[in-house]
Amino acid sequence: MKELLSGNEAVARGVYEAGVKLAAAYPGTPSTEILETLAARYRSVYSQWSPNEKVAFEVGIGASLGGARTLVAMKHVGVNVAADPLMTFAYTGVNGGFVLVSADDPEMHSSQNEQDNRYLARFAQIPFLEPADSQEAKEMVKLAYDISEEFDTPVMLRLTTRISHTKGIVELNDPITPEEKKFKKDPAKYVMVPANAKVRHKIVVERLEKLRDHSENTPLNYAELNGSKVGIITGGVAYQYAREVAPDFDYFKIGFGNPLPLQKITDFVNAHETVLVVEELEPYYEEQLKAVGLKVEGKKFFGKLGELSPYRVALGMKEAGVVAEISHPEIDAESLFPRPPVLCPGCPHRGVFMALRKLKVAVTGDIGCYTLGTLKPLNALDTCICMGASIGSAIGMEKVQGAEKGVVAVIGDSTFFHSGITGLLDAVYNQSNVTVMILDNRATAMTGGQEHPGTGRTLMGEKVSHVDIPTLVKAMGVKNVREVDAYNYKETLAVIEEEIAREGPSVILTSRPCVLMPKRIMDEPYVVDLELCNGCSACFRISCPAIAAATETNKYGHPKAVIDPTLCTGCTLCAQICPEECIILKSQFVKA
Amino acid sequence: MSENKFDILIVGVGGQGVLLASEIISAVALRAGFDVKKSEVHGMSQRGGVVTSHVKIADKVYSPTIAQGQADIIMAFEQAEGLRAINWMKKDGIAIISRTTLIPAIVTSSKELHYPEDPIAAAKAKAAKVISVDADDIARELGNPRVVNTILLGVASNYLPFSVADWTEAMKSKIKERFVEINLTAFERGRSIKLDTVKA
Numbered sequence A: 001m002k003e004l005l006s007g008n009e010a011v012a013r014g015v016y017e018a019g020v021k022l023a024a025a026y027p028g029t030p031s032t033e034i035l036e037t038l039a040a041r042y043r044s045v046y047s048q049w050s051p052n053e054k055v056a057f058e059v060g061i062g063a064s065l066g067g068a069r070t071l072v073a074m075k076h077v078g079v080n081v082a083a084d085p086l087m088t089f090a091y092t093g094v095n096g097g098f099v100l101v102s103a104d105d106p107e108m109h110s111s112q113n114e115q116d117n118r119y120l121a122r123f124a125q126i127p128f129l130e131p132a133d134s135q136e137a138k139e140m141v142k143l144a145y146d147i148s149e150e151f152d153t154p155v156m157l158r159l160t161t162r163i164s165h166t167k168g169i170v171e172l173n174d175p176i177t178p179e180e181k182k183f184k185k186d187p188a189k190y191v192m193v194p195a196n197a198k199v200r201h202k203i204v205v206e207r208l209e210k211l212r213d214h215s216e217n218t219p220l221n222y223a224e225l226n227g228s229k230v231g232i233i234t235g236g237v238a239y240q241y242a243r244e245v246a247p248d249f250d251y252f253k254i255g256f257g258n259p260l261p262l263q264k265i266t267d268f269v270n271a272h273e274t275v276l277v278v279e280e281l282e283p284y285y286e287e288q289l290k291a292v293g294l295k296v297e298g299k300k301f302f303g304k305l306g307e308l309s310p311y312r313v314a315l316g317m318k319e320a321g322v323v324a325e326i327s328h329p330e331i332d333a334e335s336l337f338p339r340p341p342v343l344c345p346g347c348p349h350r351g352v353f354m355a356l357r358k359l360k361v362a363v364t365g366d367i368g369c370y371t372l373g374t375l376k377p378l379n380a381l382d383t384c385i386c387m388g389a390s391i392g393s394a395i396g397m398e399k400v401q402g403a404e405k406g407v408v409a410v411i412g413d414s415t416f417f418h419s420g421i422t423g424l425l426d427a428v429y430n431q432s433n434v435t436v437m438i439l440d441n442r443a444t445a446m447t448g449g450q451e452h453p454g455t456g457r458t459l460m461g462e463k464v465s466h467v468d469i470p471t472l473v474k475a476m477g478v479k480n481v482r483e484v485d486a487y488n489y490k491e492t493l494a495v496i497e498e499e500i501a502r503e504g505p506s507v508i509l510t511s512r513p514c515v516l517m518p519k520r521i522m523d524e525p526y527v528v529d530l531e532l533c534n535g536c537s538a539c540f541r542i543s544c545p546a547i548a549a550a551t552e553t554n555k556y557g558h559p560k561a562v563i564d565p566t567l568c569t570g571c572t573l574c575a576q577i578c579p580e581e582c583i584i585l586k587s588q589f590v591k592a
Numbered sequence B: 001m002s003e004n005k006f007d008i009l010i011v012g013v014g015g016q017g018v019l020l021a022s023e024i025i026s027a028v029a030l031r032a033g034f035d036v037k038k039s040e041v042h043g044m045s046q047r048g049g050v051v052t053s054h055v056k057i058a059d060k061v062y063s064p065t066i067a068q069g070q071a072d073i074i075m076a077f078e079q080a081e082g083l084r085a086i087n088w089m090k091k092d093g094i095a096i097i098s099r100t101t102l103i104p105a106i107v108t109s110s111k112e113l114h115y116p117e118d119p120i121a122a123a124k125a126k127a128a129k130v131i132s133v134d135a136d137d138i139a140r141e142l143g144n145p146r147v148v149n150t151i152l153l154g155v156a157s158n159y160l161p162f163s164v165a166d167w168t169e170a171m172k173s174k175i176k177e178r179f180v181e182i183n184l185t186a187f188e189r190g191r192s193i194k195l196d197t198v199k200a
């Protein structure tokens, strides 16, 4: 049977077909749908959201040592969080097969950096496989389990956004039942104290040599010969771009990327006049090939920033002199206003940023929907580094008194559970005067509203008790814990002001849920009385998608405002800040 | 457009149903026996930002994304987004643009940024085959503002090699049962709109 599946859905299918017993992850674009698909469609696989990637990875280690085939999945930066267990699990090796999915995001469609995690696989000295479409993604998952068990190593499956989020045709197979295994005590293998780890490190080095042989022989690394003098070495989605632009060249496609099949590639290079390496992001292949003296070029022509595309590959090939003519766009681009993402109408984060903007404090930010508070016209979030960084950075800035009007850390609930708790412990322990705002909308909203320890539900839909954030932070020793209704602008403003002035760490929690999750919230909409509206544009500056410019203008030609009743959720924030008090409930509006 | 290759770029604003439209086109293509890939970016862009979906249909598809300047058809659910994407299209490609206007807060709150006077006219100045569709008006007339995407699919169906029966089956497989009827009507309305009918 054939089905149209995204790369992520295909990975989930492969996991099911490989007889995997446990899958653990923390959401992150572009990896999220792997676990969502497992929970929705393949319920024979126990799957769970963990609070962060490190814990997910460690849950995975336990499952593997317990004898089960295991999947852990995360976005590229998630692997940084899980790097600690990864580096040493590479030493112990597995019991049941273990696959780590790293979904990289070239172009940073939804990420804070575009690191190339092929280097992390090499750093950990583990193999990685890289598919070029959905069908390969599914098949490589199954092969990865075989490799993991045969060579006693965790294996990385490296995806990129265009693989994860492209749908293609996939042939489905039946699931297999892997051999039953249980945990066997083996301290020399699993207890990484120095004496044992020294022995294991040697095994890792020997394993890498065996994997090198495997890399030379696996059908995942293959040459596609068309009788051309030009050879292209490529892998992943870059293969598809090159293949489309130059169907007549010879290709060496790398599907098993660490260690590289250097002998096979040397033969390929020697058989061609010109050889180009077409790879996205870093010169991972190119540098290793140049290091063994092979005459290849790549980054010089294709660049290392952002995503490749058929057009970029064509331009690079032309520059390299291997193609004479390429098709250029015939129509000129139009330069237009930008359309960045915005907080939804009724988003409870909006009131917080209106207040923070007013107070002109330094705002150390974090990652989530609320990061959008940095954009014009809100302009009220000043830093964003990685998940959990808001609190630590606020402490440092406050210790050196680096912010004139004080510093406030802003962090979402899912991010607080992920890696904010330890930052807050630091604030308590080191007696920092920071104010930490936990924007508790009871969802992991940015990635699509996944459950987390505060929502009272698991990935597979079980009802569980939820972690109560006020109780938790009080138990950690925070004395000043306040709750505010972020739909109440004046109250929010006043509470933040009080807590900034107060000695010691403070926590301010917002209480309104996400307007989209779990159910869309719609209250009675508001309307603008155009007779009273004087076009001051104060409501435009709260950046609500429901508020638009009216055709009617004031005497200076500035537009008055209108509210789209199908988008307005009735959150009341615009009505609270309108100086003319001309924004009123629809039912109370009487036309003069 | 070459015999057996159709590169379709669908653009709009988060929440307009771009992804459902590309889902339906891909399902029709699969049903008609073509190879198909469709690529889009989820995440940040769905919070009211630009949403772009690439649908590639051919006997064998390699790249998941369309080469810049090579789209055969552009479908735009918002007119400024249609204009923004126009350089992705071949000179003789067909642009199907809904007269929908969505002005973001970043423009309304700014003195420097402007929404173009008439995006469709600007698109017509750049490309010969631009079909402007009053999809909002038609949708309102049909009694459901959410069928704009199927109206545009109906227009596009005139330029794609799939039977109405295949389109109908694909829509039935992707749309909730109680909305199928109205979407089929919307599709038919769209199908009556062609280059020559709007030129007149």
Ligand SMILES: Cc1ncc(C[n+]2csc(CCOP(=O)(O)OP(=O)(O)O)c2C)c(N)n1
Pocket (backbone or CB within 6 Å): A026, A027, A028, A029, A053, A075, A077, A078, A081, A111, A112, A367, A368, A369, A370, A387, A411, A412, A413, A414, A415, A416, A439, A441, A443, A444, A445, A446, A447
């Ligand atoms: C290490 C890491 N893992 C995952 C992500 C992806 N990610 C970005 S924001 C976010 C969740 C934010 O949820 P929350 O803090 O509750 O804020 P909300 O979006 O609900 O406002 C996730 C999972 C990431 N950027 N970094």
